Amino acid sequence: MSEENVVFIGNKPVMNYVLAAVTQLNSGADEVVLKARGRAISRAVDVAEILRNRFMTGLEVKNIKIGTETIETSEGNTANVSAIEIVLTKKK
Amino acid sequence: MSEENVVFIGNKPVMNYVLAAVTQLNSGADEVVLKARGRAISRAVDVAEILRNRFMTGLEVKNIKIGTETIETSEGNTANVSAIEIVLTKKK
Numbered sequence: 001m002s003e004e005n006v007v008f009i010g011n012k013p014v015m016n017y018v019l020a021a022v023t024q025l026n027s028g029a030d031e032v033v034l035k036a037r038g039r040a041i042s043r044a045v046d047v048a049e050i051l052r053n054r055f056m057t058g059l060e061v062k063n064i065k066i067g068t069e070t071i072e073t074s075e076g077n078t079a080n081v082s083a084i085e086i087v088l089t090k091k092k
Numbered sequence: 093m094s095e096e097n098v099v100f101i102g103n104k105p106v107m108n109y110v111l112a113a114v115t116q117l118n119s120g121a122d123e124v125v126l127k128a129r130g131r132a133i134s135r136a137v138d139v140a141e142i143l144r145n146r147f148m149t150g151l152e153v154k155n156i157k158i159g160t161e162t163i164e165t166s167e168g169n170t171a172n173v174s175a176i177e178i179v180l181t182k183k184k
Binding site: 038039040041042045046048049053061064065066067068080082083084086 | 172
């Protein structure tokens, strides 16, 4: 179920992702999962904090996971990047 | 107790912080807390992952907290920055 409500955080402005998450939550989802890799990890935390503090004060952090993902570079090598997954859920 | 074992992650190379954490853990601490703000958040996750996967495979993530801190800018204004706290602990 959580797989349906994933917002992948990339290099766009923070507010794009905040709005994407708000839209999901307002269309009935009880939780939203923010996923990011590498440098975008800081932005994922920004998105979570802006959501919780400004737009949807009834949200809480349910779980945060960190991990390492192996990606293939354009030269065919592999590289490891850190990843984060932040699960935000509506307070009951 | 955890306050004694904090590694603040800033803008230095990742390995500096990995070594700081390894040193703390090898001198008897059971856990280490990685703290970072703003852009350094991604680096904190890198430090945690490198520690766990390469240097101290007996470590596990005990807890991750995110939050917002208010800082004063050089012009005297205030700004909000995201923060992260990652607690790593030795597996029993």
